[in-house]
Amino acid sequence: MEAIDSLVKLLSRLPGIGGKSASRIAYHLISADEDYDRRLGQAIAEIKGRIHFCPRCGAYAEDDLCEFCSDTRRDQSLLCVVEQPQDAITIASSGIYGGLFHVLGGAIDPMNGTGPDQLTLSQLKRRVQEGLFKEVIIATNPTEEGDTTALYIRQMLKGMDVTVSRLAAGLPIGGDLEYADRLTLARSIRGRVSY
Amino acid sequence: MEAIDSLVKLLSRLPGIGGKSASRIAYHLISADEDYDRRLGQAIAEIKGRIHFCPRCGAYAEDDLCEFCSDTRRDQSLLCVVEQPQDAITIASSGIYGGLFHVLGGAIDPMNGTGPDQLTLSQLKRRVQEGLFKEVIIATNPTEEGDTTALYIRQMLKGMDVTVSRLAAGLPIGGDLEYADRLTLARSIRGRVSY
Numbered sequence: 001m002e003a004i005d006s007l008v009k010l011l012s013r014l015p016g017i018g019g020k021s022a023s024r025i026a027y028h029l030i031s032a033d034e035d036y037d038r039r040l041g042q043a044i045a046e047i048k049g050r051i052h053f054c055p056r057c058g059a060y061a062e063d064d065l066c067e068f069c070s071d072t073r074r075d076q077s078l079l080c081v082v083e084q085p086q087d088a089i090t091i092a093s094s095g096i097y098g099g100l101f102h103v104l105g106g107a108i109d110p111m112n113g114t115g116p117d118q119l120t121l122s123q124l125k126r127r128v129q130e131g132l133f134k135e136v137i138i139a140t141n142p143t144e145e146g147d148t149t150a151l152y153i154r155q156m157l158k159g160m161d162v163t164v165s166r167l168a169a170g171l172p173i174g175g176d177l178e179y180a181d182r183l184t185l186a187r188s189i190r191g192r193v194s195y
Numbered sequence: 196m197e198a199i200d201s202l203v204k205l206l207s208r209l210p211g212i213g214g215k216s217a218s219r220i221a222y223h224l225i226s227a228d229e230d231y232d233r234r235l236g237q238a239i240a241e242i243k244g245r246i247h248f249c250p251r252c253g254a255y256a257e258d259d260l261c262e263f264c265s266d267t268r269r270d271q272s273l274l275c276v277v278e279q280p281q282d283a284i285t286i287a288s289s290g291i292y293g294g295l296f297h298v299l300g301g302a303i304d305p306m307n308g309t310g311p312d313q314l315t316l317s318q319l320k321r322r323v324q325e326g327l328f329k330e331v332i333i334a335t336n337p338t339e340e341g342d343t344t345a346l347y348i349r350q351m352l353k354g355m356d357v358t359v360s361r362l363a364a365g366l367p368i369g370g371d372l373e374y375a376d377r378l379t380l381a382r383s384i385r386g387r388v389s390y
Contacts, residue, residue: 001257003245004284007238013231015223016216027281028210029242030255036208038240043202045236047221048229050198060225062196086222089199 004030053085058103058120060085068092068101075099077134081124081153083107083141091139099137102127107145108152114145116152124153128162135163142169142187199225248280253298253315255280263287263296270294272329276319276348278302278336286334294332297322302340303347309340311347319348323357330358337364337382 004026012022029037053059054066061067068074068088078099082088088101104119128136138153140146150166157164170188171180180188199221207217224232248254249261256262263269263283273294277283283296299314323331333348335341345361352359365383366375375383 001246001255001262001284003238003242003257004255007242010231010235010238014220016219021211023281023284024211025209026242027279029239030246030280032243034243036205037243040205041236041238041240043198043205043236044224044239045233047198047202047224048227048232051196051225060196060199062198067196084222085225086218089196089218 053103057088057101058085058105058123059088059101066101073098076132078137079127079133079135080137080139082139083146083149087139097137100133104140104149107140107143107149109145109148119149121153121156125156128157128160131161133162135165138164138166142167248298252283252296253280253300253318254283254296261296271327273332274322274328274330275332275334277334278341278344282334292332299335299344302335302338302344304340304343314344316348316351320351323352323355326356328357330360333359333361337362 007026007029008019008022011017011025012019014022017025029040050062051060054061054069056065056069059066059068061069063070075098078097079102080088080091080097080099081102081104082091083104083106085103088103091097091101102120102124104121104124106114106119108114108116108119127133136153136157138150140149140153154164168191169184170191171177171184177185202221202224203214203217206212206220207214209217212220224235245257246255249256249264251260251264254261254263258265270293273292274297275283275286275292275294276297276299277286278299278301280298283298286292286296297315297319299316299319301309301314303309303311303314322328331348331352333345335344335348349359349361363386364379365386366372366379372380
C-alpha cells in the first residue's frame with residue numbers, strides 16, 4: 001500500500017528506527033487520534049522553520065537569542081563549551097550548571113575534513129577576550145576528536161585571565177567495573193582523584 | 196524551548212520511543228533536510244485520511260477494496276483470519292501465503308470488554324457460508340485471547356463444508372531451548388509432530 005509504504009520508508013530514516021519499528025509506528029499512527037497525527041505532522045514539518053542558531057552562542061533558539069543567552073539569572077561569569085546545540089540542552093537539563101554556553105558546531109576531526117576554521121573557535125576566543133568569564137568549562141565529548149578540540153581550546157586560551165577546566169571522564173555512576181570498556185577504565189585510572 | 200519541547204512530547208507518545216529517543220529524533224529533524232521534514236510531517240498528518248478499512252475483509256485499504264481483495268491473482272479459495280490489519284500485511288509479506296484475509300478487529304477478551312459481537316465474526320461466518328473457501332486458516336495470536344477466539348471460530352464454522360486450520364505454535368526458528376519461555380515450551384511439547 002503506497003501510503004503506508006512511503007510513510008514507513010520516511011520513518012525508517014530516523015535515527016534508531018529500523019524497519020520493524022517504522023512499521024509499528026505507522027500502524028500506531030493509522031489507529032491514533034487524528035488530531036494527534038495532525039499536530040505531530042505539523043510539528044515535524046515546521047521544526048526547522050521555528051528553530052535557528054543563537055547568533056551569540058550557537059545554541060538552538062526560537063527568539064533572537066537562545067534561552068540561555070537571554071536569561072539574565074544565569075551566571076554570566078561561567079562559560080561551558082560544547083560540540084553540539086543538543087549538548088547545551090543536555091547539560092542545562094542536568095540542573096547542575098547555571099552558566100552560559102558556547103556551541104562549537106562539532107569537533108576537530110581532520111580525517112573527516114573538520115579543521116579549527118569550520119568551528120566557532122574564533123568567536124569563542126573573542127567572547128573570552130571580552131573578559132567577562134571567570135571560568136571556561138570545556139565539555140567536548142570524551143572522544144579522540146573531543147580531546148583534540150579541548151587541547152586546541154586550552155592552547156588558544158593560554159595566557160588569558162580565565163580558569164580553564166574540562167569535564168571529568170571516568171566510570172559512569174551505577175556502572176560495573178566488569179563492563180567498563182578499556183579506554184574508560186584507562187581514563188579513570190589516569191584521572192584518579194585523592195580520596 | 197517550546198518548539199523542541201512540544202515536538203519531543205509528541206514524539207515520545209509513539210510506541211517504542213522513550214524520552215531520549217524522542218530528543219534524538221527531534222535534534223535529527225532540526226539538522227535534517229528541510230524537504231525531508233516536510234514530507235515526513237505531511238505523510239504523518241495525512242495517513243489517517245488516506246487509509247480506511249476494506250469493506251469486505253477489514254484490512255487497510257487506499258482504494259475501494261484492499262490490495263488483497265482486489266488482487267484476482269490471489270487464491271480465492273483460501274482465507275486467513277487475523278486479529279489486526281497489520282497482521283494481514285505481516286503474513287502477506289512473508290511471501291508464503293497467497294490467499295485472502297479476514298480481519299477480526301481484535302480478539303475475544305471479556306476482561307477488557309471485547310465480546311464476539313465487537314469483532315467481525317458474523318461477517319466471517321457470512322463469507323464462509325458463501326461456499327467459495329476451501330480452507331480457513333486461523334491466524335489469531337498465540338495468546339489466551341487469540342486461542343479463545345480461534346476456539347470460537349472453530350465452533351462457529353463447525354458443520355460447514357470448509358477445512359479449518361490454525362497456525363502452528365512452538366519454538367521460534369533459530370531460537371534456543373534454554374531461552375524459550377515455559378508457555379512456548381509447553382505448547383511445542385503438546386503440539387509435537389511425528390518425525
